[in-house]
Amino acid sequence: MSDKKQVVVKAVVVVICIAAFIFAADRLRVTDKEPIVTTLGYSYENARVIEVVEDNLSPDGIRVGYQRLKVQLTSGEYRGEVVDATSAEGNLFGAVCEKGDSVVVHMSVSGSSKNVSVYSKDRIVAVAVFVGIFLLLICIIGGKNGVKSVVGLVFTFVSIFMIYIPLIYRGFSPFWAAVIITIITTIVTMYLISGFTVKTICAIAGTVTGVLLAGLSAWLFGKVADIDGYNVSNIETLSYVGQITNIQIGGLLFSGILIASLGAVMDVAMSVSSAMYEIHDKAPQLGCLELFKSGMNVGRDMMGTMSNTLILAFVGSAVSELVINYAYNLPFRQIINSYNIGIEIMQGVSGSIGVILTVPAVAVVTAWLLTHRHGNSVV
Numbered sequence: 001m002s003d004k005k006q007v008v009v010k011a012v013v014v015v016i017c018i019a020a021f022i023f024a025a026d027r028l029r030v031t032d033k034e035p036i037v038t039t040l041g042y043s044y045e046n047a048r049v050i051e052v053v054e055d056n057l058s059p060d061g062i063r064v065g066y067q068r069l070k071v072q073l074t075s076g077e078y079r080g081e082v083v084d085a086t087s088a089e090g091n092l093f094g095a096v097c098e099k100g101d102s103v104v105v106h107m108s109v110s111g112s113s114k115n116v117s118v119y120s121k122d123r124i125v126a127v128a129v130f131v132g133i134f135l136l137l138i139c140i141i142g143g144k145n146g147v148k149s150v151v152g153l154v155f156t157f158v159s160i161f162m163i164y165i166p167l168i169y170r171g172f173s174p175f176w177a178a179v180i181i182t183i184i185t186t187i188v189t190m191y192l193i194s195g196f197t198v199k200t201i202c203a204i205a206g207t208v209t210g211v212l213l214a215g216l217s218a219w220l221f222g223k224v225a226d227i228d229g230y231n232v233s234n235i236e237t238l239s240y241v242g243q244i245t246n247i248q249i250g251g252l253l254f255s256g257i258l259i260a261s262l263g264a265v266m267d268v269a270m271s272v273s274s275a276m277y278e279i280h281d282k283a284p285q286l287g288c289l290e291l292f293k294s295g296m297n298v299g300r301d302m303m304g305t306m307s308n309t310l311i312l313a314f315v316g317s318a319v320s321e322l323v324i325n326y327a328y329n330l331p332f333r334q335i336i337n338s339y340n341i342g343i344e345i346m347q348g349v350s351g352s353i354g355v356i357l358t359v360p361a362v363a364v365v366t367a368w369l370l371t372h373r374h375g376n377s378v379v
Contacts, residue, residue, distance in 0.1 A: 021159075021163075021184075024163060025162040025163060025166075028162070028163060028166035028167060028170065029162075029166065033169075033245075036240075036241060036244055036245075041108055041109055041110060042106065042107060042108040042109070043076060043106075043107055044104055044105070044106055044107070044119060045073050045074075045075045045076040045078075045079075045104070045105055045107055046073070046074045046075040046076075046102065046103075046104060046105075046122055047071040047072060047073050047074055047075075047085070047102075047103050047104070047105045047116075048071060048072050048074055048100065048101070048102055048103070049069055049070075049071050049097045049098065049099055049100060049101045049103060050070050050071060050072050050082065050099065050100075051069065051070040051099060052067060052068075052069055052097060052098065052099060053068040053069060053070060053084075054067065054068040055067055056089060063089040063096065065088075066086040066087060066088050067086065067087040067088075067089070067096070067097055067118075068084070068085075068086060069084070069085045069086070069087055069097055069118070070082055070083070070084060070085070071083060071085045071103065071105060071116065071118075073105075073107075074102075076107075078107075078114070083107075083114050083116050084116065085105055085116040085117060085118060086116075086117050086118070087103075087117065087118035088117070088118075093119060093120065094117075094118055094119075094120070095118050095120055095121045097118060101121065102121070102122035102125075103118050103119070103120065103121055103122055104118075104119045104120050104121070104122050105117065105118055105119060106118075106119045135150050135153075138150050138153075145193060148192040148193055149189075149192075149193070151192055152185075152188060152189035152192045152193070155185065155188050155189070156185045156188075156189070159181055159184055159185055160181060160259075163177075163180070163181060163184070164177050164178070164180075164181045164259075167180070168247055168248070168252070168255070169245060169246070169247060170246060171246030171247070171248065172248075173248060173251055174247075174248055174251035174252050174254070174255035175215065175251050175254055175255050175258070177255060178215070178255040178256075178258035178259055179208075179211075179212065179215075179258065181259070182207070182208060182211045182258060182259075182262055183208055185262070186203075186204050186207045186208060186262070186266060187204055189266065190203050190204050190207075190266075190270065193270065194270075194274075197277075198277065198366075198369050198370060199270075199273040199274055199276070199277040199366065200273075201365075201369065202269075202273040202276075202362055202365045202366040202369055203266070203269040203270040203272075203273040203274075203362065204269075205361070205362070205365045206265075206268075206269035206272070206273065206358050206361045206362030206365060206366075207262070207265050207266045207269040207270075207358065209357070209358065209361040210261070210265035210268070210269060210354045210355065210357060210358030210361060211258050211261055211262055211265050211354055212258075213353065213354050213357045213358075213361075214257060214258060214261040214265065214350050214351050214353060214354025214355075215254055215257060215258045215350070215354075217349070217350035217353040217354065218253075218254050218257045218346055218347070218350035219254055221346045221349065221350060222253075222254070222346065225342055225346070227339060227342050227343060227346060228250055228253070229249060229250035229251055229252050229253035229254065230249065230250055231253075231339040231342075231343065232252075232253060232339075232343065233339075233340060235249075238252070253343065256347075257346075257347050257350055257351060260310075260313075260314075260347065260351060261310065261350070261351035261354045261355070264306045264309055264310050264351065264354075264355050265354050265355055265358050267306065268299065268302050268303075268306050268355055268358050268359060268362070269358050269361075269362045271298070271302060272295050272298050272299045272302070272358075272359055272362045272363060272366070273362050273366050275294075275295070275298040276291060276294060276295040276298070276362075276363065276366045276367065276370065277366070277370065279291065279294050279295075280370045280371075286371075287371060288367045288368055288371040288372075289367075291366070291367040291370060291371060292363050292364060292367040295359070295362065295363030295366060295367060296359060296360065296363050299358075299359030299360070299362070299363060300359070302359070303355065303356050303359060306352075306355045307352035307355055307356065310348055310351040310352050310355065311348040311349075311351075311352060313348075314344050314347045314348040314351075315344070315348065317344070318340070318341070318344045321340055321341070325341075
């Protein structure tokens with residue numbers, strides 16, 4: 001196929017995919033959510049502290065009670081008004097305020113009375129700046145491929161919030177919703193990086209296989225260890241939400257494991273596939289078995305680091321609990337048999353199993369396709 005025809009075919013495929021994505025997102029969009037908590041009479045608004053009327057700092061340096069403030073609302077129906085507010089010094093809510101601070105306030109209105117309290121500092125600018133720096137570094141260091149990576153990353157997040165979460169909210173199986181998102185984001189990301197090529201197809205097949213095997217490993221672990229999606233720490237809140245909505249609460253844990261393992265599995269799959277393509281390009285005389293062995297050798301060098309990446313990520317999310325267990329000097333039997341620790345072990349180990357099994361899966365598919373097809377381009 002000529003280069004011009006290839007460009008036309010790719011353009012048509014991209015347009016069809018974008019149209020299908022927009023159609024699916026529109027069909028899944030939820031406009032009539034079940035009310036879980038009432039929002040009548042209150043809202044969260046942006047504000048700026050213009051005066052600290054009374055501080056809550058005691059002579060011994062400890063903050064007790066509330067700060068009394070005057071704040072100017074900068075959003076909402078009462079934008080521009082100066083109102084009295086309070087701010088509690090807490091670890092989760094409230095903030096230590098100074099004149100000129102940008103804050104988010106919780107405002108309750110009843111008639112002409114306004115009850116305003118500081119919810120937190122306004123972090124939108126900080127979040128936007130750090131995300132912008134992150135994306136800029138990808139583009140600068142990665143060049144053209146970096147820009148493609150950013151597009152793929154944005155597409156992944158859009159897919160999660162516009163396809164994955166609405167599917168779950170409508171009562172679709174969380175596990176299969178994760179499988180769908182895995183397939184969609186893998187195809188788009190791989191295409192952006194390498195186009196429609198043999199190595200892309202191999203990487204996609206290996207990624208989907210590895211993620212499914214990670215989910216299967218987690219399910220088997222859960223069956224053997226008697227752990228399911230109802231043993232998570234916030235199950236009371238989830239159960240309440242599940243009673244009001246159609247969300248299948250029990251499947252969220254295993255669905256999350258699939259999503260969490262996707263990045264590492266995708267990295268291994270593309271790296272092994274690319275390396276095998278380069279080996280085949282330089283030594284086309286290698287047979288299927290020799291090429292498979294080369295792919296396995298490449299993959300073995302990646303297994304350890306990628307497994308560490310996943311396990312350390314899950315350990316990092318559980319550091320607080322590990323420190324508490326250590327401080328309380330809890331017995332080993334109690335720690336190892338707690339649901340929280342069991343879930344963390346299940347997540348780390350099953351994700352790593354997915355990474356490990358991705359290597360032979362990609363190696364088999366890539367070796368067979370490269371030795372049974374001519375050329376690299378698919379379209």
